[in-house]
Amino acid sequence: xxxxxAMVSAGxxxxxxxxxxxxxxxxxPSGAAFLTxxxxxxxxxxxxxxxxxxxxxxxxxxxxxWAYPMGTxxxxxxxxxxxxxxxxxxxxxxxxxxxxxxxxGLAVGMVAGLSGGWLDRAAMSAIDLLLAFPGTLLAMVIxxxxxxxxxxxxxxxxxxxxxxxxxxxxxxxxxIRQADYVLAARAIGVRPWxxxxxxxxxxxxxxxxxxxxxxxxxAILNAAGLGFLGLGSKPPxxxxxxxxxxxxxxxxxxxxxxxxxxxAILVTTLVIYSFGDAxxxxxxxxxxxx
Amino acid sequence: MLRYTLWRVVWVMPVLFGVxxxxxxxxxxxxxxxxxxxxxxxxxxxxxxxxxxxQLLAQLRSELxxxxxxxxxxxxxxxxxxxxxxxxxxxxxxxVSRMLxxxxxxxxxLALSGLACAIVLGLGFGILAGLKPGSWVDRVxxxxxxxxxxxxxxxxxxxxxxxxxxxxxxxxxxxxGSAAALILPAxxxxxxxxxxxxxxxxxxxxxxxxxxFITTARAKGLPGRIILLKHALPNVMLPVLTIVGLQFGNLxxxxxxxxxxxxxxxxxRMGVNAILQSDYPVVQGFALVIAATYVVANLxxxxxxxxxDPRIRYD
Numbered sequence: 001x002x003x004x005x006a007m008v009s010a011g012x013x014x015x016x017x018x019x020x021x022x023x024x025x026x027x028x029p030s031g032a033a034f035l036t037x038x039x040x041x042x043x044x045x046x047x048x049x050x051x052x053x054x055x056x057x058x059x060x061x062x063x064x065x066w067a068y069p070m071g072t073x074x075x076x077x078x079x080x081x082x083x084x085x086x087x088x089x090x091x092x093x094x095x096x097x098x099x100x101x102x103x104x105g106l107a108v109g110m111v112a113g114l115s116g117g118w119l120d121r122a123a124m125s126a127i128d129l130l131l132a133f134p135g136t137l138l139a140m141v142i143x144x145x146x147x148x149x150x151x152x153x154x155x156x157x158x159x160x161x162x163x164x165x166x167x168x169x170x171x172x173x174x175x176i177r178q179a180d181y182v183l184a185a186r187a188i189g190v191r192p193w194x195x196x197x198x199x200x201x202x203x204x205x206x207x208x209x210x211x212x213x214x215x216x217x218x219a220i221l222n223a224a225g226l227g228f229l230g231l232g233s234k235p236p237x238x239x240x241x242x243x244x245x246x247x248x249x250x251x252x253x254x255x256x257x258x259x260x261x262x263x264a265i266l267v268t269t270l271v272i273y274s275f276g277d278a279x280x281x282x283x284x285x286x287x288x289x290x
Numbered sequence: 291m292l293r294y295t296l297w298r299v300v301w302v303m304p305v306l307f308g309v310x311x312x313x314x315x316x317x318x319x320x321x322x323x324x325x326x327x328x329x330x331x332x333x334x335x336x337x338x339x340x341x342x343x344x345q346l347l348a349q350l351r352s353e354l355x356x357x358x359x360x361x362x363x364x365x366x367x368x369x370x371x372x373x374x375x376x377x378x379x380x381x382x383x384x385x386v387s388r389m390l391x392x393x394x395x396x397x398x399x400l401a402l403s404g405l406a407c408a409i410v411l412g413l414g415f416g417i418l419a420g421l422k423p424g425s426w427v428d429r430v431x432x433x434x435x436x437x438x439x440x441x442x443x444x445x446x447x448x449x450x451x452x453x454x455x456x457x458x459x460x461x462x463x464x465x466x467g468s469a470a471a472l473i474l475p476a477x478x479x480x481x482x483x484x485x486x487x488x489x490x491x492x493x494x495x496x497x498x499x500x501x502x503f504i505t506t507a508r509a510k511g512l513p514g515r516i517i518l519l520k521h522a523l524p525n526v527m528l529p530v531l532t533i534v535g536l537q538f539g540n541l542x543x544x545x546x547x548x549x550x551x552x553x554x555x556x557x558x559r560m561g562v563n564a565i566l567q568s569d570y571p572v573v574q575g576f577a578l579v580i581a582a583t584y585v586v587a588n589l590x591x592x593x594x595x596x597x598x599d600p601r602i603r604y605d
Contacts, residue, residue: 125308128305129305129308129309129312133312133577133580133581133584134539134542134580134581134584135539136540136543136546137539137542137543137546137580137581140543140546140561140562140565140577141313141573143565144564144565144568144570144573148566217440221442224442224444225442225443225444225547228442228444228550229546229550229562230566231562231565231566241442241444244442244444244445244448245444247448248448248551251448251451251452251456252452252456255452255456258445258448258449258452259449259452261445262441262444262445262446262449263445265440265441265442265445266437266440266441266442266445267440269439269440269441269442270436270437270440273436273439
C-alpha cells in the first residue's frame with residue numbers, strides 16, 4: 001500500500017499519475033458502463049415524452065411495447081420514464097450517502113489512528129458498538145428516529161457506512177504513521193495536522209476512493225430496501241425500491257411493473273461494483289504502468 | 291481455551307449493555323414528540339381540540355413515564371431490559387416482550403433455513419466452479435454469483451414468486467405451516483450469502499489446488515474424491531466460516547425484507563410496522579433483539595473457529 005518510491009516524489013507527480021489512473025478506470029468496459037448510467041440518469045428524463053408521475057388511466061398495465069418499452073403501471077404511468085427518474089434519485093442517494101460516510105469515517109478514522117491513546121480507544125469502542133448493529137438495522141433505527149423522507153434516508157444509509165470507513169482508515173493510518181517519512185516529518189517538528197493532511201491522507205486516498213465507490217452500490221441497495229419497506233420517499237416519487245413495492249400488488253397480471261425497476265437496481269449495483277474493481281486495479285501503484 | 295471462552299462470553303455483556311444504551315438514546319433524543327404522532331394516529335387522523343389534546347398528552351406522558359428526566363427513564367428502561375420486560379406497545383398496549391416472544395421463533399426459523407440455503411448453494415456452486423477454474427461451469431457460476439451479490443433481495447423474492455408460484459404454480463407463496471411454504475423465502479434470503487460463499491469457496495479452492503500438499507497427494511495416487519474431501523476442503527472451510535459469521539447480520543436484516551415480501555409473521559415485519567407507526571417501545575425491542583442475536587451469533591462463530599482450526603489457540 002505504501003509505495004516508497006512514490007513517496008520520495010510526492011507532490012505534482014503523484015497527483016498527475018492518480019488522475020491518469022482515474023481516467024484509465026473510466027476507459028475500462030465497466031467504467032464506460034458506469035458513465036452510460038450516469039448520462040442516462042442525467043439526461044434520460046428530459047428525453048422521454050412522459051412525466052414522472054403522469055397518469056393515463058386508459059393505458060393502465062400495458063405490456064412492454066414500442067410506445068412503452070417497459071410497459072405501464074396500474075396508473076398508466078410509463079415504467080421506463082420512472083426507471084430513468086429513479087436512476088437520478090438512486091444515484092443521488094448512493095453518492096451522497098457514500099460522501100457522508102467517507103467524510104465522517106475519514107475524520108474519525110484519522111483522528112483515532114493518528115492520536116492513539118484514550119481517544120483511539122473511545123472512538124473504536126463506539127465503532128465496535130455500531131458494528132454490533134447490522135448496517136441495514138442501523139439505517140432503519142435512524143429512519144425511525146428522524147422519520148421517513150429522502151434526506152433522512154441519505155443520512156441513515158450514509159451514517160450506517162461510517163463504521164466501515166472508520167475501521168479501514170484507522171488501520172491504514174496506524175501503519176502509515178510508523179513509516180519513516182512520517183517519523184522524519186515529526187522529528188523536524190511538522191505540526192500534527194499538517195502531517196495528517198500532507199503525509200498520511202494522500203496515502204489513504206486511493207483506498208478510500210475505492211471503498212467509497214463500492215459503498216455507493218451498497219448504499220443504493222440499502223436505500224432501495226428501505227424504500228421498498230416504505231421507509232424512504234413517498235409515492236408518487238419514482239424511487240426504485242418503492243416502484244418494486246408498488247408492482248407487488250399487480251405481480252400476477254403485470255410482471256413488468258416489478259421486474260424492470262429491480263433490474264435497474266441489479267444492473268446499476270453490478271456496474272458500480274465492477275467499476276470499483278477496475279478503479280482498484282488502476283489505482284494500485286504496483287500494477288500501474290510507470 | 292476455557293479462559294478464552296469465558297472471557298468471550300463475559301465480553302458479550304458490556305456489548306449488549308452498550309447496545310441497549312445506544313438504542314435507548316437513539317429513540318429518546320428525538321426531534322419529534324412520539325406522543326403527538328401517536329395521538330393523531332389513534333384518533334384516526336382527526337386532530338382533537340387543543341384543550342383536550344393538552345390534557346390527554348399530559349395524562350399519557352405521566353402514564354408512560356415520559357415526564358420523568360432522561361436518566362430516570364433510562365434507569366427504568368435498563369431495569370425493564372434486565373427483568374425481561376420491554377414496556378408496552380404505544381398502540382396495542384400489549385407487552386413488547388410478549389409480542390417479541392410470539393414472533394421470534396418464526397424469524398429464527400427463517401434465518402436458519404436461509405443460512406442453510408446460503409451454505410449449501412454457496413459451497414455447491416463454489417466447489418463446482420473451483421474444481422475447474424476457467425471452464426464454462428466456473429464462468430456461469432461466477433456470473434450467477436455476481437448477480438446474486440448485486441440483486442436486491444426484495445426483488446429476487448418477488449421474481450421467484452412470479453416464476454415458481456404464478457407462472458409455473460409449483461410452490462405456495464403464503465402460509466407458514468407447511469415446509470413447502472418455507473422454500474421460496476429461505477432461498478430468497480440465502481441467495482446473497484450463497485453468492486458470496488460461492489465466490490470465496492471457488493477462489494480458495496482454486497488456490498489450494500496449487501499447493502504442494504495437493505501435488506503430493508496426487509503423486510501418491512489418491513483418488514480425486516479423497517483429495518477434495520480430506521485435503522482441500524478443510525483448508526477452504528475456515529474463511530468460509532468467517533463469512534458465514536459476517537453474513538449472519540445481513541441475514542437478520544434480510545429477514546425483515548423477506549418477511550414483508552412473503553407476508554410472513556416475524557419480528558422483522560413487526561419492527562417495520564412499529565417504525566412506520568412510531569411505536570417506539572416496539573422499535574426498541576426489535577432493535578435490541580436483532581442486535582443481541584447478531585452479537586451472540588458472532589460469539590458462536592468465534593468459538594466454532596477454535597474447534598475447526600487446530601492451529602488457532604486463544605490463551
